[in-house]
Amino acid sequence: EIVLTQSPGTLSLSPGERATLSCRASQSVSSSYLAWYQQKPGQAPRLLIYGASSRATGIPDRFSGSGSGTDFTLTISRLEPEDFAVYYCQQYGSSPTFGGGTKVEIK
Amino acid sequence: QLQLQESGPGLVKPSETLSLTCTVSGGSISSSSYYWGWIRQPPGKGLEWIGSIYYSGSTYYNPSLKSRVTISVDTSKNQFSLKLSSVTAADTAVYYCARQTGYGVLSYMDVWGKGTTVTVSS
Numbered sequence: 001e002i003v004l005t006q007s008p009g010t011l012s013l014s015p016g017e018r019a020t021l022s023c024r025a026s027q028s029v030s031s032s033y034l035a036w037y038q039q040k041p042g043q044a045p046r047l048l049i050y051g052a053s054s055r056a057t058g059i060p061d062r063f064s065g066s067g068s069g070t071d072f073t074l075t076i077s078r079l080e081p082e083d084f085a086v087y088y089c090q091q092y093g094s095s096p097t098f099g100g101g102t103k104v105e106i107k
Numbered sequence: 108q109l110q111l112q113e114s115g116p117g118l119v120k121p122s123e124t125l126s127l128t129c130t131v132s133g134g135s136i137s138s139s140s141y142y143w144g145w146i147r148q149p150p151g152k153g154l155e156w157i158g159s160i161y162y163s164g165s166t167y168y169n170p171s172l173k174s175r176v177t178i179s180v181d182t183s184k185n186q187f188s189l190k191l192s193s194v195t196a197a198d199t200a201v202y203y204c205a206r207q208t209g210y211g212v213l214s215y216m217d218v219w220g221k222g223t224t225v226t227v228s229s
Contacts, residue, residue: 035215044219
């Protein structure tokens with residue numbers, strides 16, 4: 001099983017700031033099969049990024065993904081009020097697993 | 108617009124079998140491009156993939172749950188279902204159904220249901 005470790009656990013930032021979220025895999029994720037999801041309280045997760053860097057339909061371009069192998073990053077270029085949420089990475093290069101999540105909170 | 112809706116009992120007794128159904132609307136479950144999966148989230152915790160199914164009936168399960176999980180599909184009703192046997196309190200969670208894009212386990216979840224809470228308690 002590929003274990004995904006997300007850091008930091010919590011990110012305290014102000015609207016307009018840049019957010020950088022990390023996802024590290026215990027072994028290489030084949031073909032960059034890495035996705036990112038956003039989850040707000042009481043809601044289902046929403047797909048943001050797949051294939052490490054491809055934005056899902058309707059996702060604003062302030063969200064971007066990068067990385068390969070074992071190290072991946074989600075960047076939110078300028079935080080909007082609606083971006084404060086929990087973010088999960090997921091690998092699907094083998095039996096799917098999720099990271100533990102990063103909470104982006106208002107500073 | 109594709110929508111998924113989970114349904115089933117919100118309370119299950121320990122040692123019994125949890126049964127949930129996901130109804131797909133706004134699209135066909137028989138599409139060759141997609142798989143259909145179940146994911147759960149214990150209270151205050153992260154996400155865990157349970158398993159998925161193709162419209163033909165091919166199934167893929169999380170190895171840690173495989174001995175207790177059965178996923179089936181009913182194309183005539185545009186539904187797929189989850190059964191989890193011998194439940195304990197550790198199976199208490201919000202259960203989501205989702206459409207998976209890709210191939211088999213090599214797929215990500217691009218459309219999600221709203222989720223249904225299942226509590227295991229006597």
